[in-house]
Amino acid sequence: MVVEDDENLRLAVRMELARAGLTVAEAGDIAGADEILAGGGFDCVVFDRMLPDGDAIDYVHRRRQEGWAVPVLFLTARDSIADLVAGFEHGGDDYLVKPFATAEMTARVMTLSRRAGSGRPSVLRHDDLVVDSARRQVRRDGVLLSLTAKEFAVLEHLMARPGVAVSRTDLIEHCWDSSTDPMSNVVDVVIRRLRAKLGEPEILHTVRGRGYRIGGDPQ
Template sequence: MRTPVRVMVVEDDEDLRVAVTAELGSAGLVVDGAESIAAADTAFAREHYDCVVFDRMLPDGDAITYVHQRRQSGWAVPVLFLTARDSLADRVAGFDHGGDDYLVKPFAVAEMTARVLALCRRAGSGRPSVLRHADLEVDCARREVRRAGVLLTLSDKEFAVLECLIARPGEAIARTDLIEHCWDTQTDPMSNVVDVVVKRLRKKLREPELIHTVRGRGYRLAAS
């Protein structure tokens, strides 16, 4: 029997929480609600969730701080942030602190539902939690990377890009694809954010080089 897909909605605005919960429920998901980080944390201790929808500013703190701390301990549940904070710096902070998607209020509930369903599909794809290529090892559950057995320290964005590359080794992945999977949908596809992260990744991964540039197409992970 297939385990139902379960989602947590953490939102202190009761009307919005009820509306979001109802919409996700109508999409066939099992949905729980919480009004604070503390209440959500208690629920996480007793239940597994396939995705969590977090309002950023909650009565007991900014949710990105909580998510960042949980990510450091290996928490890998996909997270969608809902927030009225729409500056580029705020959106980048959401992703850098472990968010998988970011939706600015006011939003269309149908779009929010589509994003949650996409995150749930990604989480339940059946992909192994540890991905290996040459002497590189990426533990997706623990969010740890090792090269030749040496543990490396990566930012959340560096980890996300590397995870995309190692999931499709040898395949050229376009910058636009990397932006779609690792950044906000509002990120300019013509910006150089991918190139900046790849440059940092190459430096941290050291020689021999694993991330190769495919001219006119993007990047691929290949043996040296």
């Protein structure tokens, strides 16, 4: 679904997504989007942030608190770090700054749509670690942990494959955008921060030569 008040841009986005084989609904404001979304069945929603009846991040934040789990891509001309962080903290899954290449937008939507169609349960559990994807909350032994959007994405991806080593390449493909250098240390930095926040006993392990794994014996 595309929610954008600029009719020309909305049409361009809809046509590009349709060419990629997606069925696209559209709305020009939050109220119209809410009415259509009530029918369910969506794999991804593309929201312009500033709409005639409000900021879309407030709507998405409220819906996330209600348990709504459809992936969201924000489109916006607001490109400050604070704006990007706010988008993720209010429940966005991805963020694209205007002007943007429609091919990149389509690639991001396809990635989010595949994630939605994976059949992954909304609550993932392993021992005393619980990841609630709908509410974007993580608890260990009942204690609520404060994670960044990227830390949450990496942990969620690992928790969906308990006991399986996930490669750095796989993590970058699913948790970062296509411009990320696979040779950079971004994964190592997030893993290190996650380990510190998850605490003891250690549950996030490094598997030499293969990647990272939730659960199982350390190697």
